[in-house]
Amino acid sequence: MSACVRLKRTLAAMFIAVPLSAQLLTSTERGVVVATANQLRLNNGWSADGVENPTAIASSETQVAVLDALNNEAVIADLGSGRTTRIDTAETPIAAAFVGRELYILARDARVLQHGSTRIPLSADPAFLRTHNRRLYVYSRATGTIEEIEHDRVTRRLTLQPFASDFEISGSTAYLTYPREARIRTADLGTMKSSGELAVGAVPVDLAFAGGGTALTARILAVADPSAKRVWLAEATQSMTEAVARGVLRGFLGLGLFGNRASQFPTGVDRVETRGKHWIAYDSSTGTLYRFTSKSSSVIAKGVAPGAYALTGDGVAWWSGTSVAETRF
Amino acid sequence: MRRLLVSLLLALPLAAQSRLASDFEIAQMEKQLANSRDFESQLSGRLNLGDVRAARNELSLARAEYARAFDLAERERVAARVQSSMTRYANATSYAALAQAKLGRDAKAFTLLEEAARYVSDDAEAWNLYASAMRILRHPRKAISAARNAVAIAARAEDRLDLAVYQHALATALIEAEELQEAETLLVTVTESLRSKGFESLQREVARAESFEIYSSARGDVAAYVSLLNRAQLRLASLYERRGATDHARSEYERVLAGRSDDVVALNALARLARNDAERERYYAEAFEANPFSPALVREYQRQLRDRAPNVDASTTGGAMRKALVQLARGETRAARASLDALLTRFPENETLRMLRREAENTAPIAIPSSTPTAAELRTLLAEFERLTPEQRIALEQATYSSVVQFSGDTFESGAIEGVPFRFSSAVQFQGTFDIARPLRLTYRILGATRSGDRDALLLEPIRLEATP
Numbered sequence: 001m002s003a004c005v006r007l008k009r010t011l012a013a014m015f016i017a018v019p020l021s022a023q024l025l026t027s028t029e030r031g032v033v034v035a036t037a038n039q040l041r042l043n044n045g046w047s048a049d050g051v052e053n054p055t056a057i058a059s060s061e062t063q064v065a066v067l068d069a070l071n072n073e074a075v076i077a078d079l080g081s082g083r084t085t086r087i088d089t090a091e092t093p094i095a096a097a098f099v100g101r102e103l104y105i106l107a108r109d110a111r112v113l114q115h116g117s118t119r120i121p122l123s124a125d126p127a128f129l130r131t132h133n134r135r136l137y138v139y140s141r142a143t144g145t146i147e148e149i150e151h152d153r154v155t156r157r158l159t160l161q162p163f164a165s166d167f168e169i170s171g172s173t174a175y176l177t178y179p180r181e182a183r184i185r186t187a188d189l190g191t192m193k194s195s196g197e198l199a200v201g202a203v204p205v206d207l208a209f210a211g212g213g214t215a216l217t218a219r220i221l222a223v224a225d226p227s228a229k230r231v232w233l234a235e236a237t238q239s240m241t242e243a244v245a246r247g248v249l250r251g252f253l254g255l256g257l258f259g260n261r262a263s264q265f266p267t268g269v270d271r272v273e274t275r276g277k278h279w280i281a282y283d284s285s286t287g288t289l290y291r292f293t294s295k296s297s298s299v300i301a302k303g304v305a306p307g308a309y310a311l312t313g314d315g316v317a318w319w320s321g322t323s324v325a326e327t328r329f
Numbered sequence: 330m331r332r333l334l335v336s337l338l339l340a341l342p343l344a345a346q347s348r349l350a351s352d353f354e355i356a357q358m359e360k361q362l363a364n365s366r367d368f369e370s371q372l373s374g375r376l377n378l379g380d381v382r383a384a385r386n387e388l389s390l391a392r393a394e395y396a397r398a399f400d401l402a403e404r405e406r407v408a409a410r411v412q413s414s415m416t417r418y419a420n421a422t423s424y425a426a427l428a429q430a431k432l433g434r435d436a437k438a439f440t441l442l443e444e445a446a447r448y449v450s451d452d453a454e455a456w457n458l459y460a461s462a463m464r465i466l467r468h469p470r471k472a473i474s475a476a477r478n479a480v481a482i483a484a485r486a487e488d489r490l491d492l493a494v495y496q497h498a499l500a501t502a503l504i505e506a507e508e509l510q511e512a513e514t515l516l517v518t519v520t521e522s523l524r525s526k527g528f529e530s531l532q533r534e535v536a537r538a539e540s541f542e543i544y545s546s547a548r549g550d551v552a553a554y555v556s557l558l559n560r561a562q563l564r565l566a567s568l569y570e571r572r573g574a575t576d577h578a579r580s581e582y583e584r585v586l587a588g589r590s591d592d593v594v595a596l597n598a599l600a601r602l603a604r605n606d607a608e609r610e611r612y613y614a615e616a617f618e619a620n621p622f623s624p625a626l627v628r629e630y631q632r633q634l635r636d637r638a639p640n641v642d643a644s645t646t647g648g649a650m651r652k653a654l655v656q657l658a659r660g661e662t663r664a665a666r667a668s669l670d671a672l673l674t675r676f677p678e679n680e681t682l683r684m685l686r687r688e689a690e691n692t693a694p695i696a697i698p699s700s701t702p703t704a705a706e707l708r709t710l711l712a713e714f715e716r717l718t719p720e721q722r723i724a725l726e727q728a729t730y731s732s733v734v735q736f737s738g739d740t741f742e743s744g745a746i747e748g749v750p751f752r753f754s755s756a757v758q759f760q761g762t763f764d765i766a767r768p769l770r771l772t773y774r775i776l777g778a779t780r781s782g783d784r785d786a787l788l789l790e791p792i793r794l795e796a797t798p
Binding site for chain 1: 406407410413414418435436439440444446447448449450451468470471473474475477478482
């Protein structure tokens, strides 16, 4: 068989089906909550009317909220009883976060953070919403602005480079990935100042924290790079500038998960998630979900829709097409 | 991929009214597609074919083309990932989203658009595609937001044509969200910019190449320029028209026709704004020649026909279509069905024709007229004669009716009952002396439906004629 024919067959096999219809999973203290079209349910528990197009989901200890970015709607459910509240949102709710029992919804195309009837204006193209120490942080892609929100108003603002593809917070440091520039940039949220940058792989898209971050150990970053077909594991510190200056940063531990051209999974992963020692990665182009460690990787499931998986306390759950499937690590 | 970006010029209401592509042109496009190999040519070809089919209201064929475009884009996505080409992957993902939007699958389109934005949120074209997909899916506020991103990014670069493309897309989304003032300002900026000296070299190329084709997915600067100017002028004219600035509107529509004399939207609009019936009918005739099956044109013409019934030359496809619409407007549904059936034999997939054919086919049960029938009863009977049951036909032939009639001509052969045409099987001589020019009371049987001149008519058997008091 020629290489060309083999490649074509590989493509055909991969082309099968990444379900694009929306199913979202999130892991809560009560169990896995699944949002499908017009339905929201606790796996093996209550079931309630949901939203037509689940596009984002967020949970707290007591509540879960599912958003419909197309219809500008959200359904909030009490995790214990399954009792729901349906609300209209501003244009294009793409993310939500709870601060205590208070739900905040990021409505991108309205450029606001919505809290009940309060709408907090934001910079252009607000794309990511994170919480830290009961404060909210929004990164707006078009301007590169990080806005800190407390008591329903923007209290501080920092402008970094625009067009990051991910924004995460650990400790008092914000980490942003820049796929075009192959860089990670950091900001110190204590001082609201840029704190460093670092070249990473070829196209770093997504990052998560893979341990470390104690008084004695450096934070470990897991960076998905679909172009290099690798998840890079990197030691970092709370301040990369300091780390580089001290020579502490030991470079990236290139974890060649999918580096072999003859690999069964040649398209790379572009999403990475961690929960304690459990790490998973996901390939959006083929819908393949992987488990990985610092030394190896394995396929968990194929044909999984984006967002239709969640790390649980002891493994991973995903939507199999008709029900929730789970694997314990 | 740069000029494929102009797929965003597309707006469904305009596309649905664009000049009708002939079967020959479609065959040529399919031939070009068969000879092209690269992703961009294949994709733009499929999207264009889909849009052309949609403009002909051949919706199932259009969907088939869009599905092929999606299939192409999906394969390109995977191939790009295999080859570690993430920009290519993001582009293909955006186009997969556009194809899904054209297929009306908004959740799938949204998922793909968000995926593309992760990689290329700094790319004006990606945002423009986002805006286009959201417009197609009738989410104008989302389209506005995406289009603003595109304009903001393009404004930092130096390509004036790209900027004009994105400003036009933003204006289009603003119009759909009813934010008309900002839209008009933007369109004035775009049209003045395109007509300015800044585009002299492109204008010369357009003139040299005699370029006039309007594409929904244009490739190359000349095609993009021509399409953009056409669309921007049309939209600006439409805004002028909406706020009652008729002279400005007419002038802008005429500018469109100066670039392309068979633009259906402009012709339809100029017919709407015509100063007299003759001018109106001339513009409609040209519009129907350009695209006989535009649903928007058909509906507008039908509205115009409520007040008048022009004589139409049915020797062309456009003329035959207008003739059928005139027949429908007159209530001559039987004749209209025959006209539409003749067109359907030539354009069997056309959904505008199918729609009109259904409308000409009244399915409600019909009743035998009363003994002194009203015009409405006779008109219904005339239109629906074939639907009478055998029992009703027997009952009809046995019944006698009485109406005041007005004969036409100088023989007792044909005329009208309150505007409903009738004729006898041949000229008749009645006993007595009657003034044929005056209304007379006729007692008659109804034998069937026939033609009298160029109109449907009842075929009557006369029994008695009397002078009216």
